[in-house]
Amino acid sequence: MHNPQWLRSFATVASTGGFTRAAHALGLTQAAVSQHVRHLEAEFGPLFIRRPRQIELTPAGVALLAYVEDTARAERRLRASLSDADTDVGEVSFITPGSVGLALYPILLDYQHNHPGLCIRHRFAPDPDILQAVLQKQYELGLVTLRPEDPRLVATPFTEESLELVVPAGENVEQWPDLQRLGFIDHPDGRGMATRLLSRRYPGNPGIGTLPVHGFTNQVALILEPVARGLGFTVIPRHARESFAHPEALRVVDCGDPVIDTLWLIHRAEWPLSGQARWLVEQLRGVPRFQQRRS
Known part of the structure; x- marks a missing residue:
């Protein structure tokens, strides 16, 4: 030095x-x-x-x-x-699942555009990677779909996210054979999500394994593209469907009582959030689409 x-x-x-x-x-x-x-x-x-x-x-x-x-x-x-003096100046790091991240990212960009001194670093990741990134202090804030039990983390409810059965617009889906005819557009969480939702909509169904797979992608922003083109159906979180650019090409099938996940906001328990992170969380909690609701 x-x-x-x-x-x-x-x-x-x-x-x-x-x-x-x-x-x-x-x-x-x-x-x-x-x-x-x-x-x-x-x-x-x-x-x-x-x-x-x-x-x-x-x-x-x-x-x-x-x-x-x-x-x-x-x-x-x-x-x-x-410094907490200028809470909209400095860096905030945020790591989230892909579905809610699609809804969050344009809002984060708006905040950064309106507050030029703010730098927001955002990453999409699955739950295990999010937990490790926050625990290892690589990201200050995270969202996860399962409440962590690790005492090193503070977890508070952030929003709710329902699963949706999404089919091409104009398709009439009433029975299990309708899904077999359409075929399944799979994704990394697709089988687990489909099993949870379809078991409620079609009790006693023969299982997701009996449905033909008509496509697969690990990019959450692209999952609905083949559905919009009539190539099959999928089960996906609501935030991902709401962020899709062509909603007119899709139809959400009513499945009765929804399957709802709580998204948990996490950060390290040993120290308080920075002023910038507290400011960002306060702004996001005021966004209507992230306010908890039953859908």
């Missing part, structure tokens, strides 16, 4: 264009500023080309000035992230 005063003197000489002007700006003597620069030049070599009434940075000087500027920016980011 280099002496901060030496670096300030060097950077001020570079910005003002002279040792005398730098000394005046810093409230130091010219001799003191020159001594600070000599200390740095003893380690890095010549930093300035000195001409009468003009100085110019050497390549070493350019590199050192870039280092000083990078360090100053990093310090400002650190202070912003640790």
